[in-house]
Amino acid sequence: MIAHVHDNINYLKTKKGLMSWLVTVDHKRIGMMYLASILLFFITGGTFAFLFRLELWSPLKDFLTPDQYNQFFTLHGVIMVFLVVVPGIPAALGNFFVPIQIGAKDLAFPKLNLTSLYLYWIGAGIALWSIVAGHADQGWTMYAPYSLSQNPAVLWMMVAAFILGFSSILTGLNFIVTMHTMRAPGMTWYRMPLFLWAMYATGIMQIFATPVLAITLLLLLMENFFGIGIFDPALGGDPLLMQHFFWFYSHPAVYIIVVPGFGITSEIIAAFAKKDIFGYRFVAYSSVAIAIIGFVVWGHHMFVAGQSELADTIFSFLTFFTAIPSAIKVFNWTATLYKGSIDLKTPMLYALQFLWNFTIGGLTGIILAILSVDIHLHDTYFIVSHFHYVAMGSTMIAFIGGIHYWWPKMTGKMYNETVGKLASITVFIGFNVTFFVQLIMGSLGSPRRYYHYWDQFQIYHQISTVGVVILAVGLFTALINLIVSLWKGATAPANPWGAKTLEWQTDSPPPLYNFTETPIVTHGPYAFETEKA
Ligand code: HEM
Ligand SMILES: [Cu+2]
Numbered sequence: 001m002i003a004h005v006h007d008n009i010n011y012l013k014t015k016k017g018l019m020s021w022l023v024t025v026d027h028k029r030i031g032m033m034y035l036a037s038i039l040l041f042f043i044t045g046g047t048f049a050f051l052f053r054l055e056l057w058s059p060l061k062d063f064l065t066p067d068q069y070n071q072f073f074t075l076h077g078v079i080m081v082f083l084v085v086v087p088g089i090p091a092a093l094g095n096f097f098v099p100i101q102i103g104a105k106d107l108a109f110p111k112l113n114l115t116s117l118y119l120y121w122i123g124a125g126i127a128l129w130s131i132v133a134g135h136a137d138q139g140w141t142m143y144a145p146y147s148l149s150q151n152p153a154v155l156w157m158m159v160a161a162f163i164l165g166f167s168s169i170l171t172g173l174n175f176i177v178t179m180h181t182m183r184a185p186g187m188t189w190y191r192m193p194l195f196l197w198a199m200y201a202t203g204i205m206q207i208f209a210t211p212v213l214a215i216t217l218l219l220l221l222m223e224n225f226f227g228i229g230i231f232d233p234a235l236g237g238d239p240l241l242m243q244h245f246f247w248f249y250s251h252p253a254v255y256i257i258v259v260p261g262f263g264i265t266s267e268i269i270a271a272f273a274k275k276d277i278f279g280y281r282f283v284a285y286s287s288v289a290i291a292i293i294g295f296v297v298w299g300h301h302m303f304v305a306g307q308s309e310l311a312d313t314i315f316s317f318l319t320f321f322t323a324i325p326s327a328i329k330v331f332n333w334t335a336t337l338y339k340g341s342i343d344l345k346t347p348m349l350y351a352l353q354f355l356w357n358f359t360i361g362g363l364t365g366i367i368l369a370i371l372s373v374d375i376h377l378h379d380t381y382f383i384v385s386h387f388h389y390v391a392m393g394s395t396m397i398a399f400i401g402g403i404h405y406w407w408p409k410m411t412g413k414m415y416n417e418t419v420g421k422l423a424s425i426t427v428f429i430g431f432n433v434t435f436f437v438q439l440i441m442g443s444l445g446s447p448r449r450y451y452h453y454w455d456q457f458q459i460y461h462q463i464s465t466v467g468v469v470i471l472a473v474g475l476f477t478a479l480i481n482l483i484v485s486l487w488k489g490a491t492a493p494a495n496p497w498g499a500k501t502l503e504w505q506t507d508s509p510p511p512l513y514n515f516t517e518t519p520i521v522t523h524g525p526y527a528f529e530t531e532k533a
Pocket of ligand 2: 297300301
């Protein structure tokens with residue numbers, strides 16, 4: 001009886017107190033805890049970036065020593081990659097919405113889900129400890145032999161990445177099993193929202209690629225502690241092997257990073273253009289195609305590392321194929337917008353930014369895939385810009401857009417729309433001022449990761465630093481707007497945007513088991529047209 005009474009109470013109110021959160025197995029609460037943790041690390045990683053960009057204001061010392069500069073970009077990279085963009089969307093929004101979008105009560109393995117969160121926290125704690133332990137300055141790629149330095153901070157960082165990898169694998173596994181076994185009656189594969197297809201493709205990559213990273217880190221640690229020659233040439237090892245292993249994980253990882261962003265963009269565009277996504281199946285399949293092709297192109301990170309010319313040529317050739325599924329998506333989103341009744345609300349502004357930024361990120365990727373051009377551009381600011389257009393400009397922007405899209409559902413509150421829009425526009429300007437200029441200075445030959453740089457690049461660095469200030473203002477405005485809404489925001493209705501997917505058919509915030517009765521699905525995820533007819 002009592003359980004029944006609880007059925008209608010929203011998940012935030014079912015139980016109170018810190019302990020009720022720490023031992024919860026509710027996917028929504030776990031998602032919210034991930035969200036809070038990831039945003040905290042985003043601010044931490046951003047602070048390091050902000051500081052070293054300020055340092056780059058002039059070619060000589062401003063306020064950081066060269067050593068501190070190296071440590072700061074290392075910490076920035078490790079935090080942003082392993083603690084923010086890789087877990088990011090799946091762990092926070094995926095956790096919250098995968099079960100709800102298929103009409104299920106929870107994930108298939110709720111306790112495993114809580115375990116993933118704890119592994120994330122432990123991994124994050126160790127990563128932070130490595131800051132205290134000293135002096136990690138090897139860069140986020142941890143290339144041997146430099147990373148085999150017996151430096152405790154570097155070792156701790158590897159242990160952290162190892163543990164974080166398991167958190168990621170378990171999340172992917174949980175999602176895949178859930179989608180296979182727990183779909184509501186009528187929820188066929190092709191009625192699944194595109195966000196779920198994206199989560200599915202991401203899950204595949206998490207399960208198949210992440211173990212390779214784990215093994216690599218384990219080998220590095222063994223080499224460090226027992227002096228077994230695996231990667232260190234002084235011990236008879238092969239440093240290139242380390243790079244192969246590393247990129248065999250890390251190229252799929254770039255898609256673990258961006259594919260979830262594709263998913264969110266599809267949801268937002270459908271909801272705010274009030275249309276079915278053009279070529280739904282192509283968009284769904286292209287996520288899976290990206291996941292598969294992503295496994296055979298890792299060598300494009302090693303064009304100048306000394307692999308054979310034949311290998312270079314093959315990897316260059318194969319890399320071009322990754323452009324096809326990405327382009328299919330961009331074309332289909334654009335076609336969806338065509339003749340849509342577009343509503344430029346805050347989430348939609350982020351989705352449009354995503355389209356712009358991802359187009360630049362993807363096209364610069366193709367430029368880098370051209371062997372002869374990459375020899376010139378490798379290790380310049382062009383690379384830095386390319387991956388920021390993808391990781392920040394696409395993934396983080398989609399993430400922030402998704403937070404705005406689902407905020408009313410997650411919290412039951414509406415944020416201020418005008419402030420949300422202004423923040424979004426500021427972020428767009430700030431991001432592009434920061435990173436577009438880096439494409440130019442990179443193509444002029446300015447190397448990355450240099451503390452002292454040549455005078456002729458100062459103006460570009462300064463423009464970029466101004467951009468970062470604008471970006472920071474935009475991001476903080478967005479964050480404050482969301483936080484203020486928790487106290488001041490109007491109560492959110494069940495479906496503020498008039499969207500069609502299942503999460504909008506339950507209360508805001510949802511009850512403990514998501515739906516008071518199991519939904520029965522009778523149409524596709526974006527059935528706007530059927531309604532008109
Ligand atoms: C869509 C998500 C993508 C992400 C997250 C991403 C991320 C990255 C990252 C992090 C690097 C830096 C390597 C380094 O540390 O030096 C990189 C380099 C590279 N990316 Fe991407 N990339 C993406 C898409 C693409 C696409 C679509 C292509 C090609 C069609 C591409 C081609 C390349 C190439 C060739 C390099 C190597 C450049 C070099 O090291 O000289 N990327 N990418
Ligand atoms: Cu790659």
